[in-house]
Structures are given as structure tokens and as C-alpha cells.
Amino acid sequence: MSAVDAAAKKSGLKIGMPAAKAQALFQGLMMVEADPLADALALERITLWALTQYSPIVAVDAPDGIVMDTEGADHLQGGEELMLTGIANRFRGRGLSVRVAIADTWGAAHACARAITRETVIVPRAQTVRAVERLPIALLRLPAKILADLRTLGFQSIGQLSATPRAPIALRFGPEVGRRLDQMFGRIGEPIDPVRSPELVKVSRAFQEPIGAAETIDKYVGRLVAELCIELEKKGLGTRRTDLIVDKVDNTRQAIRAGTAKPARDVRWLTKLFKDQTEKIEPGFGIERLTLVAVMSEPLEESQRTSSLVEEEVRDFTPLIDIFGNRGQRVYRVAPFASDVPERSVRRIGAAADDVAVAWSPQWPRPIWLFHRPEQVDVIALMPDHPPVSFTWRGKRRKVRRADGPERVFGEWWQRDSELDAVRDYFAVEDDAGERFWIFRLGDGVDMATGSHRWFIHGIFSS
Amino acid sequence: MRYAELQVTTHFSFLRGASSADELFAAAKELGIEAIGVVDRNSLAGIVRALEASRATGIRLVVGCRLDLQDGMSILVYPTDRAAYSRLTRLITLGKSRGGKNNCILTLDDVISYSDGLLGILVPDVADGVCAAQLRKMADIFGDRAYMALSLRRRPNDQLRLHDLSNMATRHRVKTVVTNDVLFHEPGRRKLQDVVTCIRNNTTIDEVGFERERHADRYLKPPQEMERLFPRYPEALRRTMEIVDRCKFSLEELTYQYPEEAIIPGKTPQESLEHYVWECVPDRYPEGLPPEVLKTVRHELDLIKAMKYAPYFLTVFSIVRFARSQGILCQGRGSAANSAVCYILGVTSIDPSTNDLLFERFVSQERDEPPDIDVDFEHERREEVIQWIYKTYGKEKAALCATVTRYRAKGAIRDVGKALGLPEDLIKALSSGMWSWSEEVSDRNVKELNLNPDDRRRC
Numbered sequence: 001m002s003a004v005d006a007a008a009k010k011s012g013l014k015i016g017m018p019a020a021k022a023q024a025l026f027q028g029l030m031m032v033e034a035d036p037l038a039d040a041l042a043l044e045r046i047t048l049w050a051l052t053q054y055s056p057i058v059a060v061d062a063p064d065g066i067v068m069d070t071e072g073a074d075h076l077q078g079g080e081e082l083m084l085t086g087i088a089n090r091f092r093g094r095g096l097s098v099r100v101a102i103a104d105t106w107g108a109a110h111a112c113a114r115a116i117t118r119e120t121v122i123v124p125r126a127q128t129v130r131a132v133e134r135l136p137i138a139l140l141r142l143p144a145k146i147l148a149d150l151r152t153l154g155f156q157s158i159g160q161l162s163a164t165p166r167a168p169i170a171l172r173f174g175p176e177v178g179r180r181l182d183q184m185f186g187r188i189g190e191p192i193d194p195v196r197s198p199e200l201v202k203v204s205r206a207f208q209e210p211i212g213a214a215e216t217i218d219k220y221v222g223r224l225v226a227e228l229c230i231e232l233e234k235k236g237l238g239t240r241r242t243d244l245i246v247d248k249v250d251n252t253r254q255a256i257r258a259g260t261a262k263p264a265r266d267v268r269w270l271t272k273l274f275k276d277q278t279e280k281i282e283p284g285f286g287i288e289r290l291t292l293v294a295v296m297s298e299p300l301e302e303s304q305r306t307s308s309l310v311e312e313e314v315r316d317f318t319p320l321i322d323i324f325g326n327r328g329q330r331v332y333r334v335a336p337f338a339s340d341v342p343e344r345s346v347r348r349i350g351a352a353a354d355d356v357a358v359a360w361s362p363q364w365p366r367p368i369w370l371f372h373r374p375e376q377v378d379v380i381a382l383m384p385d386h387p388p389v390s391f392t393w394r395g396k397r398r399k400v401r402r403a404d405g406p407e408r409v410f411g412e413w414w415q416r417d418s419e420l421d422a423v424r425d426y427f428a429v430e431d432d433a434g435e436r437f438w439i440f441r442l443g444d445g446v447d448m449a450t451g452s453h454r455w456f457i458h459g460i461f462s463s
Numbered sequence: 464m465r466y467a468e469l470q471v472t473t474h475f476s477f478l479r480g481a482s483s484a485d486e487l488f489a490a491a492k493e494l495g496i497e498a499i500g501v502v503d504r505n506s507l508a509g510i511v512r513a514l515e516a517s518r519a520t521g522i523r524l525v526v527g528c529r530l531d532l533q534d535g536m537s538i539l540v541y542p543t544d545r546a547a548y549s550r551l552t553r554l555i556t557l558g559k560s561r562g563g564k565n566n567c568i569l570t571l572d573d574v575i576s577y578s579d580g581l582l583g584i585l586v587p588d589v590a591d592g593v594c595a596a597q598l599r600k601m602a603d604i605f606g607d608r609a610y611m612a613l614s615l616r617r618r619p620n621d622q623l624r625l626h627d628l629s630n631m632a633t634r635h636r637v638k639t640v641v642t643n644d645v646l647f648h649e650p651g652r653r654k655l656q657d658v659v660t661c662i663r664n665n666t667t668i669d670e671v672g673f674e675r676e677r678h679a680d681r682y683l684k685p686p687q688e689m690e691r692l693f694p695r696y697p698e699a700l701r702r703t704m705e706i707v708d709r710c711k712f713s714l715e716e717l718t719y720q721y722p723e724e725a726i727i728p729g730k731t732p733q734e735s736l737e738h739y740v741w742e743c744v745p746d747r748y749p750e751g752l753p754p755e756v757l758k759t760v761r762h763e764l765d766l767i768k769a770m771k772y773a774p775y776f777l778t779v780f781s782i783v784r785f786a787r788s789q790g791i792l793c794q795g796r797g798s799a800a801n802s803a804v805c806y807i808l809g810v811t812s813i814d815p816s817t818n819d820l821l822f823e824r825f826v827s828q829e830r831d832e833p834p835d836i837d838v839d840f841e842h843e844r845r846e847e848v849i850q851w852i853y854k855t856y857g858k859e860k861a862a863l864c865a866t867v868t869r870y871r872a873k874g875a876i877r878d879v880g881k882a883l884g885l886p887e888d889l890i891k892a893l894s895s896g897m898w899s900w901s902e903e904v905s906d907r908n909v910k911e912l913n914l915n916p917d918d919r920r921r922c
Contacts, residue, residue: 337672338671338672338673339672340677358672358673363589363618363620364620365619404619404620404621404623406617407617407618407619408618408679409679410653413654413657414669420654426619428619447650
């Protein structure tokens with residue numbers, strides 16, 4: 001057995017168990033022939049995809065993982081937490097289960113991702129020791145022989161192992177155990193050798209003398225951008241994500257990623273995006289090599305400007321959007337969505353996305369401010385469908401002078417079981433002071449199966 | 464409080480209505496609604512089922528139709544008498560012949576020329592300029608037979624909308640009448656209605672968006688509830704019964720009208736038929752008519768005379784005579800083979816006396832419906848017969864019979880599955896099991912396919 005799913009694990013099957021034994025344990029077991037070669041190929045494909053999506057430095061963590069250096073790239077996804085949930089959601093959307101962890105080192109992230117039961121975890125900076133000390137030594141990436149011997153000696157957790165004097169262990173098992181522990185705790189570096197797809201457009205420059213001054217870096221980045229744009233033009237492409245990879249003399253590597261909302265090939269635009277970020281580069285003992293890679297590119301055709309007597313100037317906001325986006329802010333637009341349920345009637349779309357065709361009915365006014373969550377209110381109203389006579393919201397009682405309703409909004413039965421019969425009756429009410437509110441009652445006022453008859457306020461109209 | 468529901472859509476408004484006439488009439492009886500006006504879209508196809516349901520429940524059926532015109536105007540029309548009914552059927556035939564399959568192209572000008580004796584109810588949207596223009600046209604065309612529907616939508620500004628509409632109608636001297644725009648008989652059918660809307664728009668429930676019916680509560684409501692919902696318009700509520708009383712037409716008035724043909728001058732159809740029978744006897748019985756056959760023929764002719772079916776036999780006879788004269792093979796089949804008259808006239812080729820078949824299985828006094836004589840024609844030359852029929856009776860008066868699309872279980876499962884976005888193989892698994900389970904998909908069978916019958920996408 002080389003892999004088992006969650007249900008199989010529950011019935012006591014383990015990886016490494018002989019197939020015959022597994023079948024004896026569980027009748028009617030469904031078995032699929034393992035195909036390590038195809039698995040490896042698929043993993044590589046996903047790795048290359050992750051390269052275009054998440055980070056400039058991505059590698060296969062064989063046999064079942066991917067490791068990424070997301071330092072300086074997570075802001076394009078809206079921060080670490082959003083990036084992690086985003087990754088989890090995208091895999092789940094494809095029917096793949098995934099565990100994602102962020103930690104200070106490759107070793108720690110590797111161990112955490114394989115130890116957690118939920119989908120995502122973020123180990124805060126400098127908390128690696130606390131996070132991993134209770135994890136089993138199996139997660140240390142050690143050869144099976146060493147692991148078995150360590151267990152024989154009574155070692156169970158990584159904490160125990162790291163608290164043991166190093167010399168006797170090194171004498172018994174060689175330097176491997178110490179190296180893995182040091183890598184996990186970040187005492188020695190573990191560079192990630194990134195995967196590269198041959199089709200990527202890439203330009204690089206090696207320096208005889210290491211460079212370090214900010215102006216020098218800027219100057220060479222500018223030249224590289226110009227070269228990259230020429231290469232892109234030859235292929236008729238524009239770049240959506242561009243990585244600047246900085247190789248330093250002490251064999252460390254730093255990467256900066258810049259994203260654009262539309263495919264771009266404009267030297268000034270791209271240079272500006274990188275110059276905003278070059279201050280993040282820490283030259284250390286000097287930079288040996290600068291590489292610029294267009295990791296995600298899309299076709300971009302030249303289009304002729306229309307010439308007419310009256311020049312119609314179309315202002316292109318995408319450079320501005322890119323500047324905000326590369327600073328780490330989330331840039332999006334809010335667009336109407338074809339749903340009668342107020343919470344679902346808007347959604348976020350990409351900043352540079354095309355306009356949506358859906359529009360709200362102008363005959364059916366909506367409040368200017370829709371609350372994030374409806375707040376419960378106490379209401380005096382006649383059943384089954386009369387508007388409230390008065391309501392108490394946040395301790396203040398308001399008499400209703402005018403009202404319109406009910407507007408009957410049905411649950412979207414295809415979304416959730418709880419919405420099968422759900423109904424909300426919305427009322428627009430105006431109080432004595434002329435302030436207008438959007439209030440609803442759960443249920444249609446007759447059938448209790450449609451809702452509990454409790455009242456909520458959901459928004460405020462402009463007075 | 465007496466109330467009639469005048470805007471009811473059955474499932475013969477294909478992929479719009481979600482309840483059958485039986486369900487609607489049964490529900491109406493339960494709720495105390497006195498009459499139901501069936502208005503399917505550009506079609507009268509649903510009224511035969513509605514008539515049966517009306518007979519079964521005793522709820523009066525008001526025959527009508529919803530005309531969706533090319534300029535976006537929708538009118539409900541109700542014929543007041545038989546003449547108006549035939550004008551309405553002609554109007555729909557005109558629209559269908561222009562529109563082709565599943566389409567009906569009509570304009571207001573067409574309605575004007577066929578509007579005599581029809582009551583018209585305008586289905587308005589909001590009280591705007593368009594609505595004013597429509598009301599003016601309604602008043603022009605229908606005069607005192609013009610009405611405008613007031614229906615609740617359960618959407619913002621509903622009461623204000625009704626108020627404006629009512630005032631506008633009064634200004635244009637058009638009377639208002641309360642309707643409920645019914646699409647299904649009970650609230651639970653809303654989901655099925657959503658699904659059929661998806662099928663009509665060729666989309667899935669997740670994508671359908673605002674194409675769904677967005678006006679709420681499209682089920683039958685009892686008269687008291689309607690009175691409570693429309694307290695400001697008591698006269699519009701009363702007019703529902705007024706319209707029912709004005710529409711005197713009933714489907715029961717319709718009888719068969721046979722073409723007059725192959726009639727020998729100076730003789731009635733019955734005498735002509737008898738004439739042809741005796742004329743044809745030597746062809747079939749060269750040695751003379753055996754006495755028992757003579758007895759049968761006499762008996763059949765008496766029955767045909769009593770039921771007044773002679774013109775129908777003559778029509779079939781003349782078509783067969785034409786086919787024979789052209790050397791086109793033809794053969795009567797089915798229950799007509801029980802008839803000695805058909806045998807003698809050459810419509811069928813089996814001597815009923817040799818097989819001792821019973822004529823009453825073909826025509827009988829107890830079963831008061833005309834016989835049907837199936838005749839097969841050689842398929843390569845069938846077109847010639849069809850063209851002859853068109854030529855003889857006129858293009859306007861001859862028609863090929865068509866059926867109105869309805870769902871069978873298998874196709875329904877396939878389309879509903881698609882609308883709910885189920886994967887193709889799952890739909891196949893569900894629908895291929897249909898033969899053995901006939902009407903109902905039982906939970907047990909669903910479980911056999913390893914599916915969860917409680918899943919909401921499969922109710």
C-alpha cells in the first residue's frame with residue numbers, strides 16, 4: 001500500500017501494509033494500482049503551475065509535496081493567511097485534498113504540513129521550536145533505517161532528539177541527524193533549487209564584481225527590464241507576473257515578484273513596479289547575478305491607436321491598480337450579481353475584469369448601506385404580512401410612520417439545505433425622524449417551516 | 464366573497480407552468496375558488512385537460528389564452544361565445560403558421576381584426592408611458608370588454624404600483640380585475656418551476672440568475688386571502704366573477720363539423736352512403752350478398768344513421784377512392800376492420816363475417832365518440848394523397864395532426880438533471896433505470912446507485 005484515503009485510514013489501514021493484509025482487514029476494499037511515475041509527473045505539473053501563481057521559488061518536495069519560498073510574494077495574494085486559504089480552496093475545487101503550512105524553514109514547514117489535521121497552519125516567526133518539538137521524528141526527512149534505529153533507542157519526538165547531546169548521535173548515525181535538525185531550526189541554510197520551465201522568457205546578467213549600491217541595482221534592473229520587453233515583443237507576449245531573482249555571493253537567493261492586472265510589455269511601467277521594491281533587496285556581501293523571469297505571460301498584440309479629429313482619451317487605470325497591488329493592498333471591484341438574496345447580490349471581481357452584464361432592477365430600491373450581518377430587533381407587528389408598528393434597535397425604540405412591503409425573498413434552495421423552504425419578508429420602514437431602515441422577518445408569517453418569525457434589521461436607506 | 468382566478472398557467476405552457484390542470488382544479492375546489500381561467504401562452508392546448516378536470520371537480524372552466532405580442536405587450540383574452548372562440552383559434556393558428564415551431568408571431572393589428580367577442584385583460588408592468596399607450600390601445604380595441612390585471616408581485620413598491628396602475632386604468636376607462644398570475648397550485652412547486660425555467664433557458668440552476676421568475680407567491684390562494692391582500696380594490700375583486708359571467712362560452716358547445724362531400728345530388732349524406740354501399744357490393748361479393756352479411760350491413764347502417772356519422776365515412780371513402788384511382792396502395796387497419804361497411808367500401812380488406820368480429824367495438828351508442836378509421840398509405844406516394852387532401856379541402860381547412868410536447872419520465876429526468884448541473888454519467892444512470900421503474904423513481908433504486916436520496920439537488 002503506497003497511499004490510503006481518509007476512510008481507509010479510519011478502518012485501520014496503513015501505508016506500507018501488504019495488500020493482502022489490507023484486504024483481509026476490510027472486505028470490499030477498492031484498490032488502484034500505484035503509478036509513481038505518473039504521480040511524479042503530475043506533481044511536477046502542479047509545481048510549475050504554482051510557480052506562475054504563488055512564488056518565484058518553487059520546487060518539488062518529493063514524493064508528495066511542494067515547497068515554496070513565499071517571502072516577498074505573499075502580498076500579491078493578499079497576505080499569508082489569504083494565500084493559504086486560497087491555495088486550499090483551489091485544490092479543493094479540483095477535488096484534491098491538501099495540507100498547507102507556512103514556517104520559517106523548509107524543514108519546519110515540511111513537518112507541520114504533514115502533521116496537521118486541518119487544512120492550513122501558519123507558524124509565527126521564531127516559534128518553530130514550540131511548533132515542532134512534539135512532532136514525531138518521522139517528519140525529520142531522515143532515511144528509514146536511521147528512523148527505525150532512533151525509535152529503538154527510545155526517541156519519539158523531535159523535541160527529545162534535539163535536547164540530546166549531539167556528539168554521541170553523530171558518532172552512531174553520522175552527521176545526517178544533526179543536519180536535518182539544524183535545517184529545521186534555521187541554524188543552517190537550505191536553499192531551494194527552483195523549477196524552471198523551458199518556455200519561460202528569461203534574461204539575466206552576471207557581474208564580475210559583486211554589486212551592492214542601490215543606484216547600481218536600479219540601473220541594471222532597468223536594463224534587464226528593457227531586454228525582457230524586447231524578448232516578450234519577439235514572442236508577442238505580455239507579462240502578468242515577473243520575478244527578479246537576486247543571487248548573492250554568499251550563495252543565498254532573494255526574489256521579488258511584481259504582478260500586473262493586464263499583460264504588460266511597457267518598459268517604463270515595469271521598471272516603475274520594480275524600482276518601488278528594490279529597496280527591499282538586501283545586497284549583503286554583494287550581488288553576483290540578477291535574473292528577470294516572466295513566469296506568467298499572456299498573448300499581447302499591438303493595437304493601432306484610432307486617429308480621429310476629436311481625440312477620445314481612454315484613461316487606463318491599470319498602472320495605478322498595479323502600484324496598489326504590488327504594495328500589498330488588495331485591489332478589487334464590487335459588481336452586482338444575479339441573486340435575490342441581498343448578501344449574495346454583490347460580489348468581488350478582479351480590478352481589471354470586464355464589466356458584468358447583470359444589473360439590479362431600478363424599480364426595486366436597495367439600502368445604501370447593507371449590514372455585514374443582520375442585527376436582531378424587537379418588533380411589534382401584525383401577522384401575517386403587515387409592516388412593523390414599531391421596532392427597538394440597539395436599545396432605541398422607533399415608531400414606524402410609513403412602510404412598504406413585504407418584499408418576499410426566497411432562500412436559494414439549490415445552495416444549502418437550510419434554504420430549501422426559507423423565506424424572508426423585507427420591509428422598508430420610516431421612523432418619526434424620517435430615517436429609513438430595511439427590516440426583515442424570517443418566514444412568510446404563516447408557515448413556521450419557512451422561518452422562525454424573528455425580526456432583523458439589514459440595512460439603512462439614505463434619508 | 465366569490466372569487467375566480469383568471470390568470471392560471473398550466474404545464475401546457477411548456478416549461479413555464481409547473482402544475483397540471485387536474486392539480487389546479489382540485490386545489491381550487493379545496494380553496495373555494497369558483498372558476499378558473501386557463502391562459503396558456505399563445506396556445507389553447509391545455510384546455511382539453513382542463514375541461515376534463517373541470518368536469519371531475521365541478522369548478523367552472525373559463526377558456527382563455529395569453530397572447531404575448533411582438534411589441535412586448537401581453538393580453539389575456541377570453542372568448543364570450545362560440546363565434547369568438549373560433550376567431551381566437553384562427554388568430555392563434557395565424558400566429559403559429561408565421562412563427563414555425565415553438566413560436567407564435569402576432570401583433571396588435573392581428574388582435575384587432577379578430578377581437579370581436581373577446582374580453583381582453585392587459586397584463587401591465589408598471590404605470591409608465593408604455594403602459595398608458597397600451598391602455599389606450601386596449602380601450603380602442605376592446606371598448607367595454609377591456610380590463611387590466613392587478614397582481615401582487617411581493618416586491619418593493621407593490622402597493623404604490625397597484626395604486627398608480629389602477630388610477631391610470633380609470634383615466635383610460637379600462638376596468639381593473641384582480642388576478643394572481645398562477646404558475647403552480649401549491650407553494651412547494653416553486654422549486655420545480657425554477658427547474659423548468661432553467662430547462663427553458665438552457666442553463667443550470669447555478670447560472671440562471673435573474674431569468675428565474677422573480678415575482679413571488681404564484682400559487683392559488685383562497686378567496687378570503689385574496690380579499691385580504693387587495694383591501695383597496697373590492698370592485699376589481701368582484702369583476703373576476705363578472706368576467707366569468709360574461710364568458711358564456713363553454714367547450715361543451717363544440718361538436719364535430721364534417722365536410723359535405725361525395726354526396727349524390729338530392730340525397731342526404733346517409734342516403735349517399737347507403738347508395739355507395741349497395742353500389743360497391745358486387746365488387747366484394749360477386750356471387751351476391753350472403754344473408755348474414757346483409758343483416759350486419761343493415762345493422763351498421765342503422766347505427767351510423769342514429770349516430771349521424773355518415774359524412775365521416777364518406778370522407779374516408781372519397782380519400783380511399785382517390786388513392787385507389789391513382790394506384791396508391793392503401794389499407795385500413797385497427798378497429799375499422801370490424802365493420803362490414805368499411806369492407807364493402809374498400810377501406811379495409813378483411814371480411815368481418817369470416818372472422819365474426821363485433822361492430823360495436825368500432826362504433827357504439829354507449830360510447831359517444833366518433834369512430835376513428837386508420838388508413839395506411841404507401842409511404843413513397845403518401846405525399847400525393849396529402850397534396851390531394853390539401854387541394855380538395857383547401858390549405859386553410861386541412862391539417863397534419865401534431866402533438867403538443869410533454870415530458871415522459873426518462874426525458875424529464877435527463878433535463879432536470881442537466882438543469883441541476885448533475886454530471887452526465889449520473890443522469891444516464893438515473894434515466895436508464897427508468898423503464899423498469901416507470902413513473903416513480905423510488906428511494907430504493909436511488910440507493911442502489913450509491914446515491915444519497917436526501918441530497919437537496921435531487922428532490
